[in-house]
Amino acid sequence: MSVQVKPTYEPLNELTVLDVVKPLDFFDASEQNQLHVREIGDGNLNLVFHIESALSKKAVIVKQALPYAKVVGESWPLTLDRARIESEALIKEAESVPHLVPKVLYSDSTLAVTVMEDLSDHxxxxxxxxxxxxxxxxxxxxxxxxxxxxxxxxxxxxxxxxxxxxxxxxxxxxxxxxxxxxxxxxxxxxxxxxxxxxxxxxxxxxxxxxxxxxxxxxxxxxxxxxxxxxxxxxxxxxxxxxxxxxxxxxxxxxxxxxxxxxxxxxxxxxxxxxxxxxxxxxxxxxxxxxxxxxxxxxxxxxxxxxxxxxxxxxxxxxxxxxxxxxxxxxxxxxxxxxxxxxxxxxxxxxxxxxxxxxxxxxxxxxxxxxxxxxxxxxxxxxxxxxxxxxxxxxxxxxxxxxxxx
Ligand code: SR1
Ligand code: MG
Incomplete structure (x- = not known):
């Protein structure tokens, strides 16, 4: 899986998040232009995108840390390293309880992004x-x-x-x-x-x-x-x-x-x-x-x-x-x-x-x-x-x- 990593951090939006997902080969070539993106984050800290193929209904989640706490705003800066911690913790937890955590498909510490299994049926x-x-x-x-x-x-x-x-x-x-x-x-x-x-x-x-x-x-x-x-x-x-x-x-x-x-x-x-x-x-x-x-x-x-x-x-x-x-x-x-x-x-x-x-x-x-x-x-x-x-x-x-x- 070859992925073109963006050189610097920038907050993703419903368009640019596709640049992260498309190179992952998670979706077939025929689906790449039929992807439906929604930002669904309702937590205190991060952006969360749900990306679904209109054809196969396959979906992934892209979670991106913002450089501040979303709940308060830019006046509360917060490390992007938490995205690395999150994806490494998920991978570590999966060593002992794989059935109890979402599968990590890809992570990029520069973009502070983790791509993971979609759990929106939960x-x-x-x-x-x-x-x-x-x-x-x-x-x-x-x-x-x-x-x-x-x-x-x-x-x-x-x-x-x-x-x-x-x-x-x-x-x-x-x-x-x-x-x-x-x-x-x-x-x-x-x-x-x-x-x-x-x-x-x-x-x-x-x-x-x-x-x-x-x-x-x-x-x-x-x-x-x-x-x-x-x-x-x-x-x-x-x-x-x-x-x-x-x-x-x-x-x-x-x-x-x-x-x-x-x-x-x-x-x-x-x-x-x-x-x-x-x-x-x-x-x-x-x-x-x-x-x-x-x-x-x-x-x-x-x-x-x-x-x-x-x-x-x-x-x-x-x-x-x-x-x-x-x-x-x-x-x-x-x-x-x-x-x-x-x-x-x-x-x-x-x-x-x-x-x-x-x-x-x-x-x-x-x-x-x-x-x-x-x-x-x-x-x-x-x-x-x-x-x-x-x-x-x-x-x-x-x-x-x-x-x-
Ligand atoms: C600014 S973050 C507030 C709370 O949300 C998180 O889920 C943690 O519980 C934290 O304390
Ligand atoms: Mg939380």
Missing amino acids: VILRKGLIEGQIYPKLASDIGTFAAKTAFYSSDFYLHPFEKKEQVKRFSNPELCKITEDLVFTDPFFNIETNDFPAELQSEVDVIWNDTELLKEVAQLRLSFLTKAEVLLHGDLHSGSIFVKGDSTKVIDPEFAFYGPAGFDIAHFIANLALNHLSQNAHAKEPFHRETLQTYLLETIEKTWKTYRETFTALWNEKATDPFAKIDGVLENFLEKTFQEAIGFAGCEIIRRTIGLAHVADLDSIPKKEVELFYKKTALELGVKLIKNQRKLTNITELTDWIRGA
Whole structure:
């Protein structure tokens, strides 16, 4: 496949994106003049083009990083290297979970472009959940994704030289800084970019003045800054997952980096917990609400169970760590990972409620007073998780708290 790489970066448009795709030979010669292009990006950061042949209906996705954060504009410059990180992370993840990520067809770090498998027959999980859909394989897929990508990138498995090479390769300071600020710092201080209705000010003041809470957040933030345990997706919320029936695809790993093992699973769980809360307002009738909420709690439980079992099986079979066979070493790691995940989940819940980037689960609740009620409840749950993270030993204690929120 010979591709003419453009010499310099320029943002693509619906015409120029064809110059990237046509030389890839993905489409037959007879289709090249019948390609239909749409820009479909609705995320915070990038351009996303869907290119489909009018003849065969074959399609690809071209994702291009912009040199700034789209959600804010050119005043927030952002590295193009995140496109390299994203495509290398997708390729790395595909080594252990090929069925759970989109296939990368081509990437170009100069243009900050990744061409990948089209998944437009799937929907974004967040949208599906808000609409009340149930995905039976979601828990086992995400538990498997998180456990396998974690184990195979860790010091428990890799030679220390290889592990440190990977840490260098996935060094992602600018995207990590977004998380350091938006998840672990800004929501806990009076920062201009926080975003919450005036009616929540007294609840927010309590958070800003809760020294016990802030001490815990400082510790979680330090873990995020310093613990290079495993290669993380780095932004595993329900907007980073595509679903269709029993197919699950984890997309958008531009925040990938080496960080604390509990971080990905925490973000997944936190976003399910937010959806659980929001179903009190979204679900059309009580029976459906109960079914959905039970499903969400079972999904949280099964995700952690799958993570633990998958990680344990890999450890028993493949760990190279000299302490791997010592009683209690694995259990200690899993317990610490679990407890830290509870704390990370608390931070994600709080930041999605009062920080810069919200979630549609809560923001799309139609009645203002109902929205405020569930936002207050979300803040209470987030605080409870952060403060009690080390008291939990079992996933059902967590789901009990979410159920009771
Ligand atoms: C400026 S980016 C805001 C958020 O969108 C991404 O998906 C991450 O969650 C980030 O924190
Ligand atoms: Mg994203």
